[in-house]
Amino acid sequence: MxxxxxxxxxxxxxxxxxxxxxxxxxxxxxxxxxxxxxxxxxxxxxxxxxxxxxxxxxxxxxxxxxxxxxxxxxxxxxxxxxxxxxxxxxxxxxxxxxxxxxxxxxxxxxxxxxxxxxxxxxxxxxxxxxxxxxxxxLGGGTGINRTITDGLVDAKSKPAEAAPRNADGGFSAEGCTEKDETTSGCVTKRTLHMYKEVRKAGFKRFVGCHRNGGPFEHPKGRACDWSLQKSGFSSADSNDEMKYGNNLTAFLVRNADKLGIYYVIWYKQIWFPATGWRAYSGVSDHTDHVHVSML
Structure with a gap:
């Protein structure tokens, strides 16, 4: 972005x-x-x-x-x-x-x-x-939230513990200062907090956060890719995997304000706090993982 x-x-x-x-x-x-x-x-x-x-x-x-x-x-x-x-x-x-x-x-x-x-x-x-x-x-148009249209999603998500905010109530930029528990790299405090809250909510399949190279949030320690598999990445080919991706996406969006989420991408859709759901057509269609970037 x-x-x-x-x-x-x-x-x-x-x-x-x-x-x-x-x-x-x-x-x-x-x-x-x-x-x-x-x-x-x-x-x-x-x-x-x-x-x-x-x-x-x-x-x-x-x-x-x-x-x-x-x-x-x-x-x-x-x-x-x-x-x-x-x-x-x-x-x-x-x-x-x-x-x-x-x-x-x-x-x-x-x-x-x-x-x-x-x-x-x-x-x-x-x-x-x-x-x-x-x-x-950027080439995105109005999209439809797949987590709603497919019906394979829980009606509610567990509430996440809120991430610390600045004195004005917003989220200030953070550096890559914390050890990434998924790689040998680093993440921001806010990203680490989000990672722990997602796992606490029961989403414990394979995930990778820090990644060297690229223009976006991964090398800054501000993004994670949550796979649908226990190891590696592969497109959803079962109701279980689709529901896992849907529920994880729903959890992130429902708790976005608490966690300080910048955007979420899942199954050709992208969600921003300011715009809601839109169609997405990037390098990856994100049918094999849920991407979350942090402010």
Whole structure:
């Protein structure tokens, strides 16, 4: 695949992560605002009641209130009562002001998140359109997901454990730093994580990841070829092999967002996060293995 295609899909995945993060923040902010509104609404009648009491016994009438004391003990009692009312009023007023400020701040933050979500959704649309155009230039057309049309596929896949993301929620480029468990070469941390999750899901037939030479992801340690056989590669010639390829493909696509998958190729079809399934006609028709490349 071209560098432009990789860049487009990486931006698509990052924008999608930003949308999800924004929606998560919106839920949190909406809950905070609702709680603050509840505190505000409960405090308003309390503050009004205390203010009325304070007006009756404190402020301008405080001297008269105290002078009406019949004894020294009564005077002290009234003085303490007045001080307590004033303190309670100040405390409740500060609490009310804090609740009102929280509502205002949460509302402003929520509005900003809504705007951010719209911006990221616009970015998603643009990246999808760009990816569609690049696929057309590369000679791919609209395809049909064979895993659905053949019917030889499980309805659900095991959930994969998510790969680490960067601070923005996307997937940064990684170097070939980890030992490849399938060859003597190396793979990225994300590729190794994907490899282990696929095996954990039960797909343990022959696989090869790192491969020297070539312009694409294998020499960068960012791709694996999953055979349908226990050893070597041979085109699917039985329902068992076809279903194995279909189920493996379904697992990868269903968990693509968690694993950081760039694209999947299987049985003359290619899948990208930004475009979905398309027809594929490359050097290999991939009828003998499932190819997965990582961001």
């Amino acid at each position: 071209s560098d432009m295609m990789e860049s487009t899909n990486r931006r698509f995945v990052n924008a999608k992560a930003a949308v999800n993060a924004s929606r998560k923040n919106q839920k949190k902010l909406a809950a905070e605002m609702k709680a603050a509104e509840g505190r505000r609404d409960a405090l308003i009648p309390e503050v009004n009641s205390i203010a009325q009491q304070q007006y009756q016994v404190g402020n301008l009438s405080a001297v008269g209130f105290l002078l009406n004391a019949s004894t020294s003990n009564d005077f002290m009692s009234k003085a303490i009562s007045l001080e307590e009312i004033n303190k309670l009023h100040d405390s409740k007023l500060r609490e009310l002001n804090s609740a009102i400020a929280t509502v205002t701040e949460s509302k402003a933050a929520l509005d900003a998140e809504l705007k951010n979500e719209q911006q990221q959704l616009t970015a998603l649309t643009k990246q999808k359109a760009a990816a569609d155009k690049q696929i057309d230039l």
